Amino acid sequence: MAEAMLEVTDLHKHFTLHGDLVSRLAGKTQTLKAVDGISFRIESGETLGLVGESGCGKSTTGRLITRLVEPSSGDIRLKGEDVLQFEGKKLLESRKAMQLVFQDPYSSLNPRKTIMQILERPLEIHNLAENWTTKRERVLELLNLVGLGREHVDRYPHEFSGGQRQRIAIARALAVDPEFIIGDEPVSALDVSVQAQILNLFRELQEKFSLTYLFIAHDLSVVRHISDRVAVMYVGKIVELGPASEIFANPQHPYTSALMAAVPEADPKKPAPRLTLQGELATPIDPPPGCRLNGRCPKATPECGEITPPLLEQAPGHFVACHNI
Amino acid sequence: MSDVILDVEDLTVSFHLKRGVLTAVNGNSFQVQRGETFGLVGESGSGKSVTARAIMRLIRTPPGQTSGRISFDGDSLFDLTEKEMQDIRGRKIAMVFQEPMSALNPVFTVGSMIDDVLRTNLGMTKGEARERTIELLRMVGIPSPESRVNSYVHEFSGGMRQRVMLAMALSCDPTFLIADEPTTALDVTIQATILELISSMIERFNMSLLFITHNLGVVAHACDKIGVMYASHLVELGDKEEIFEKPQHPYTVGLLNSIPRMDVTEKWLTPIDGYVCNMLEPPAGCKFNPRCPHAMDICREQIPEWKEIAPGHFSACHLHSMS
Numbered sequence: 001m002a003e004a005m006l007e008v009t010d011l012h013k014h015f016t017l018h019g020d021l022v023s024r025l026a027g028k029t030q031t032l033k034a035v036d037g038i039s040f041r042i043e044s045g046e047t048l049g050l051v052g053e054s055g056c057g058k059s060t061t062g063r064l065i066t067r068l069v070e071p072s073s074g075d076i077r078l079k080g081e082d083v084l085q086f087e088g089k090k091l092l093e094s095r096k097a098m099q100l101v102f103q104d105p106y107s108s109l110n111p112r113k114t115i116m117q118i119l120e121r122p123l124e125i126h127n128l129a130e131n132w133t134t135k136r137e138r139v140l141e142l143l144n145l146v147g148l149g150r151e152h153v154d155r156y157p158h159e160f161s162g163g164q165r166q167r168i169a170i171a172r173a174l175a176v177d178p179e180f181i182i183g184d185e186p187v188s189a190l191d192v193s194v195q196a197q198i199l200n201l202f203r204e205l206q207e208k209f210s211l212t213y214l215f216i217a218h219d220l221s222v223v224r225h226i227s228d229r230v231a232v233m234y235v236g237k238i239v240e241l242g243p244a245s246e247i248f249a250n251p252q253h254p255y256t257s258a259l260m261a262a263v264p265e266a267d268p269k270k271p272a273p274r275l276t277l278q279g280e281l282a283t284p285i286d287p288p289p290g291c292r293l294n295g296r297c298p299k300a301t302p303e304c305g306e307i308t309p310p311l312l313e314q315a316p317g318h319f320v321a322c323h324n325i
Numbered sequence: 326m327s328d329v330i331l332d333v334e335d336l337t338v339s340f341h342l343k344r345g346v347l348t349a350v351n352g353n354s355f356q357v358q359r360g361e362t363f364g365l366v367g368e369s370g371s372g373k374s375v376t377a378r379a380i381m382r383l384i385r386t387p388p389g390q391t392s393g394r395i396s397f398d399g400d401s402l403f404d405l406t407e408k409e410m411q412d413i414r415g416r417k418i419a420m421v422f423q424e425p426m427s428a429l430n431p432v433f434t435v436g437s438m439i440d441d442v443l444r445t446n447l448g449m450t451k452g453e454a455r456e457r458t459i460e461l462l463r464m465v466g467i468p469s470p471e472s473r474v475n476s477y478v479h480e481f482s483g484g485m486r487q488r489v490m491l492a493m494a495l496s497c498d499p500t501f502l503i504a505d506e507p508t509t510a511l512d513v514t515i516q517a518t519i520l521e522l523i524s525s526m527i528e529r530f531n532m533s534l535l536f537i538t539h540n541l542g543v544v545a546h547a548c549d550k551i552g553v554m555y556a557s558h559l560v561e562l563g564d565k566e567e568i569f570e571k572p573q574h575p576y577t578v579g580l581l582n583s584i585p586r587m588d589v590t591e592k593w594l595t596p597i598d599g600y601v602c603n604m605l606e607p608p609a610g611c612k613f614n615p616r617c618p619h620a621m622d623i624c625r626e627q628i629p630e631w632k633e634i635a636p637g638h639f640s641a642c643h644l645h646s647m648s
Contacts, residue, residue: 053512161600191368191539196583196596203593218512225585225594248587262517264542266584268565272546273517280482280515 004041005212011074034060036236047213049227056233062182099173103185105165109157122175142171163194182214235292242318252320299324331357336393345605349375351557362534364548371554373537419494423506425486429478436474461492484515505537556612563638573640
């Protein structure tokens with residue numbers, strides 16, 4: 001098999017919660033298992049969509065890969081190199097290959113810097129421009145790539161709309177010529193008419209620079225649209241992973257099907273959204289053994305409360321973690 | 326009794342700010358029939374929430390300035406005294422907001438807040454109010470309401486908070502409910518349960534609903550009739566089926582085309598070009614003209630007329646006068 005762009009193996013991130021003074025004195029702590037043993041790989045040039053509800057650990061996963069948060073255990077390999085071993089200069093260099101685009105373009109851009117200053121910063125950090133002229137040229141080129149122009153270069157972020165700001169954030173990520181971009185809900189804060197523009201931009205850039213994407217989102221139709229393969233997360237675990245077309249046409253895990261049935265589609269003839277699960281989202285704090293969906297799942301059997309189902313290949317490339325399929 | 330419960334006529338709301346005059350709602354008219362669910366859709370800043378606040382007379386003047394006419398169940402709302410309006414709020418028209426965490430008071434238990442509403446509006450005693458509160462919480466699906474009544478807002482999850490809001494809104498048995506983005510802050514699975522709850526409550530109490538949202542998927546299932554707003558103007562209005570199957574205004578068409586769909590796998594989406602105009606300096610003529618693929622000279626000069634293009638289907642676009 002060819003070398004993957006990214007390979008994540010058995011990645012964990014557990015946060016220790018100390019609670020109030022009484023429980024601290026009693027030496028009682030709780031563990032929040034934000035990411036609890038996930039594995040996946042992303043091939044070069046493809047888009048993996050990571051979907052799940054708030055608190056399922058999808059954003060933490062993005063931050064672990066870029067080492068903005070240090071994992072508790074596990075293995076992350078970027079083009080075969082062990083990301084967790086990177087230190088100092090090497091870590092800095094790895095960030096040239098791997099960039100992040102965040103959800104909220106209002107808080108991810110410094111309001112006191114002009115667009116020029118925002119975009120030249122990565123060039124300076126990574127020594128990518130020899131002098132002022134090449135720097136300015138490169139910034140203009142970046143703006144052009146994301147559909148903005150020369151006239152925008154000396155303005156401040158507040159002078160732009162949400163969609164334009166997200167274009168600037170994308171330009172900043174592109175500045176270092178990365179191969180791999182992690183988008184953490186990059187279109188969730190945008191209105192639909194603009195969201196479509198930005199999704200098209202992601203596609204366009206991918207074709208132009210053969211980029212690899214990890215696209216984190218909660219909106220299933222957005223994920224369906226942009227991804228080649230999809231991973232569905234529920235409370236720290238990947239419950240289903242496979243080609244987007246497969247997963248959406250033929251969801252295997254009860255959680256995936258529930259998620260899809262709950263989406264209101266913009267077509268009155270489609271069935272009304274409904275919830276096929278009982279109760280509310282399980283908590284990642286000291287989760288009980290067994291399947292995380294146990295207790296909400298219509299298919300649950302006694303086994304589900306005891307043994308955590310492993311993620312197994314049910315069809316070529318289609319993995320499901322469920323005892324009852 | 327007439328069939329129209331809410332009649333909004335030529336509603337205009339503008340705000341006089343230091344930087345200029347911002348017209349948030351611009352001469353819009355629509356009606357909601359008794360028992361109907363009316364969805365008001367539009368993107369951020371289009372004026373949907375301001376419309377709702379104007380109906381409740383919650384626009385602070387100054388800087389706000391409201392004109393037009395709103396009649397609700399025979400009363401002309403702008404002619405009422407503040408005292409009379411107070412009787413309508415909560416008792417006849419109730420409202421559910423997007424962010425229950427900021428709409429509910431964090432320092433009171435949810436029980437005491439709902440008790441308060443019942444005691445002020447319906448003159449109940451402490452005991453009666455508590456009994457009714459527990460009943461309301463049970464009705465909106467809060468498990469073990471007898472103990473949860475003493476919990477604070479932060480002890481509830483997002484979906485449960487929205488249920489509490491709904492219980493409070495329904496406490497005085499209103500005839501009209503305004504829901505302003507009630508599911509926007511929620512995950513889809515929770516959204517599905519809240520939508521289901523709202524529609525069952527509407528049916529049970531025989532209420533009319535004004536549902537404000539930016540999500541076309543939600544209106545497709547929660548509403549009978551839809552009004553589409555763009556940059557302060559109502560641009561299209563009609564039955565749900567008409568709007569989704571035969572959209573007439575270029576903005577509505579563009580909006581429907583922009584949505585990625587779960588069952589269609591086209592490589593490229595068809596977005597609307599450009600961005601929403603700056604509401605302090607809106608373009609002349611039709612506000613949509615800078616983004617419209619069909620824009621003509623007249624669009625840059627005159628605001629298009631609000632026309633009935635099919636029975637019950639209204640739209641404001643110069644294209645309709647061409648053909």
